[in-house]
Each structure stands twice: as structure tokens, then as C-alpha cells.
Amino acid sequence: MTVLHLADEGEAADLAAFLSRLLHYDRGAAVRLQAAGTALAVFGRPPSFEVLAIRAVRLAKPYENGLDVTLDVTVSAGELLESVDESAATAVVPEAVTGPPWAGVLPPRGGWxxxxxxxxxxxxxxxxxxxxxxxxxxxxxxxxxxxxxxxxxxxxxxxxxxxxxxxxxxxxxxxxxxxxxxxxxxxxxxxxxxxxxxxxxxxxxxxxxxxxxxxxxxxxxx
Structure with a gap:
């Protein structure tokens, strides 16, 4: 089980709110998670808008169970939302899912x-x-x-x-x-x-x- 330790309760609440809004537009929404060190990027694509939405989340520390370098996985937004514990400022990374086509096409990291x-x-x-x-x-x-x-x-x-x-x-x-x-x-x-x-x-x-x-x-x- 991979546990994400978010920086504080506010970060956990903002992550939960973002996931809830994505699920409002697509109950089967998936999100791609990319993390390194104490920074997590959550990518989603609400179908009504045909755009990529990116929410940056601060982590209190790198994740557990040996994933101490990078994390890159596509998961169910609903399952991730269910795992968010705002009071503990944690979230559990669900099992990977087969990513939709957009999940393989992300904006560049730098050069903006x-x-x-x-x-x-x-x-x-x-x-x-x-x-x-x-x-x-x-x-x-x-x-x-x-x-x-x-x-x-x-x-x-x-x-x-x-x-x-x-x-x-x-x-x-x-x-x-x-x-x-x-x-x-x-x-x-x-x-x-x-x-x-x-x-x-x-x-x-x-x-x-x-x-x-x-x-x-x-x-x-x-």
C-alpha cells in the first residue's frame, strides 16, 4: 500500500475538492499521478471542457514502501477520493488502471x-x-x-x-x-x-x- 502524506489538512481538502469536481463531470474519471520528492501533480481531463486540468499538491514527505524516487501511475479518481483522510492529511494510492488516451499525452515539464x-x-x-x-x-x-x-x-x-x-x-x-x-x-x-x-x-x-x-x-x- 502506497501512502501519500500531504503537507497539511488544507492540501488534503483541496485535493478532495478537485477530485470531486472531476467526478461531477465524469463518474468514471481517471487521474494520472506524478510525484517526485515532496511534489505531487494530479492530472485530469473533464470531458465537458476538452482540456487537461492539473492540480499541484504539496507532500509532507516522500511516499512509503520503497517508492522514494518517483511515482507515475494512472488511477481511479473515485477510489483516490475515497482514500483521502483530511484530518490525517493522507491518501492511499489505488491500484493502477488502464489509462485513457489523454493520460499518455501530458504538457512539458519545463520551457514555459x-x-x-x-x-x-x-x-x-x-x-x-x-x-x-x-x-x-x-x-x-x-x-x-x-x-x-x-x-x-x-x-x-x-x-x-x-x-x-x-x-x-x-x-x-x-x-x-x-x-x-x-x-x-x-x-x-x-x-x-x-x-x-x-x-x-x-x-x-x-x-x-x-x-x-x-x-x-x-x-x-x-
Missing amino acids: QPVPGLPAPDALRAMVGAGIAEFRSRTQELAPERRTRTELDRIGREIWSRAVGDTHLPVRAVHAAQSLGFLRAGAEPALLSCGAWLRLRTPYGSIAVRRAGLGALDVSVR
Whole structure:
């Protein structure tokens, strides 16, 4: 049994909240865990947003049972959530699962460069609110016979694929950051790029997206 000793109760609570939000969008969600020393990265992909969500977690000490160098495994998000003990600030790593395709395609670890043009946090939140309002308005205006899943998805893609300001970041990345609890009040987000990847980073987590889509041929598989 591999036990993760988190830095404190707050880290355990934030990890549990992140996993709960992922499971809200996908009850069968998997997460890829990568850890070295006292740093743990948790990767997930909420299907509604088509982005990679990354939550960094601080560990109090390296994990037990001989895994003292690195940890890299894909597990059930639900089983990991069940193992989180907030009062003890621990979590047990579940048995590995067969990872979904996205789990083999992760953003680079280094080489990120700042990208200018990201609007202020309040403007980002307003952008998401406007997108939600527009989606509701446009779908409510549809005649009943046109209110199909295909048409709803088309409207959603049109709205959430728009660029944020003068950047190439799609609005869906900001929507995901807000929905997953990364874009909290007081958080100062930054936009970074590395190759084909864009990353919206906040103190509470990051959203990464490929400009060419996750299925592009120039992926880095790890």
C-alpha cells in the first residue's frame, strides 16, 4: 500500500475538492499521478471542457514502501477520493488502471514562457458568465424540434472555442478553470506557452490545452 502524506489538512481538502469536481463531470474519471520528492501533480481531463486540468499538491514527505524516487501511475479518481483522510492529511494510492488516451499525452515539464494579453481576473470571470448566458439564450430560442444534442453541442463549441482577448487561449479553458475552482477571487492567473501547448496557471491549479487539439501528431508521450 502506497501512502501519500500531504503537507497539511488544507492540501488534503483541496485535493478532495478537485477530485470531486472531476467526478461531477465524469463518474468514471481517471487521474494520472506524478510525484517526485515532496511534489505531487494530479492530472485530469473533464470531458465537458476538452482540456487537461492539473492540480499541484504539496507532500509532507516522500511516499512509503520503497517508492522514494518517483511515482507515475494512472488511477481511479473515485477510489483516490475515497482514500483521502483530511484530518490525517493522507491518501492511499489505488491500484493502477488502464489509462485513457489523454493520460499518455501530458504538457512539458519545463520551457514555459509568459504570453501577454491575458485580461484581468474579473474580465475573465465576466467572459465565462457572458458565455453561459449566451448559451442559455440561444438554446432557449431554438424550436423544440431543433433542440437536439448535435445543435446544442454546435452552439457550445462556437461559444467556448472563441479566443480570450488577443491570445490563442479558448474561452473553454477559462470556463474549466472557474468550474474546477482554480479561478478564485484574489487569484492572479498567468498565461504561458511551450510549443503547441498553452497553460492558464493560477495558485490553485492549471488548465492546459493544445492549440492543435490533443489528437495532433506532434504530441509528447510520457
